[in-house]
Amino acid sequence: MLRGIDPRMTPDLMSCLMQMGHGDELVIVDANYPAASTAAQTIWGAVIHLPGFSAPEAISLITGLMPLDGFFDTCALRMEIDNEPDALGDVHKEAFEIINAAKPDGSIAGSIERQGFYSRAAQAFGVVATTESRPFGCFILRKGVIF
Secondary structure, eight states, X not given: OOTTXXXXXXXXXXXXXXXXXXXOXXXXXXXXXXXXXXXXXXXXXXXXXXXXXXXXXXXHHHHTTSOBOSSSSEEEEEEOBTTBTTXXXXXXXXXXXXXXXXXXXXXXXXXXXXXXXXXXXXXXXXXXXXXXXXXXXXXXXXXXXXO
16 A cells, blocks of 8 residues: 555556656546557557546546646547537536646647547557446546646
């Protein structure tokens, strides 16, 4: 056991976060997302499972340790709802509340169309699979630096 680390943190997630560098991206996905096939294309190469976590709970766990990027146009992205790119589902609202509290001043949280999300996720450092059941509950977090 380590002090100051949330006891729900898994060894795989901790190792992944520690190996990521500034600008690397971590994908947080819902239960419907093709996590295994996407993760196989990433640098980490395997799914990091967080069973029992909603997407916002996973984001809170991760941003408790990992700073979000303030040097790029967006520090986080949400998957857009098909045919409703400006609509925010409850999962997006909850996640953005956490992201907005964690992000550096001047950075923004944005959105990306579903097919674009799949393409970008395949280029990420790793994929964290939650048991989030709400549709479009998928996010990309970009790692920042500690000042």
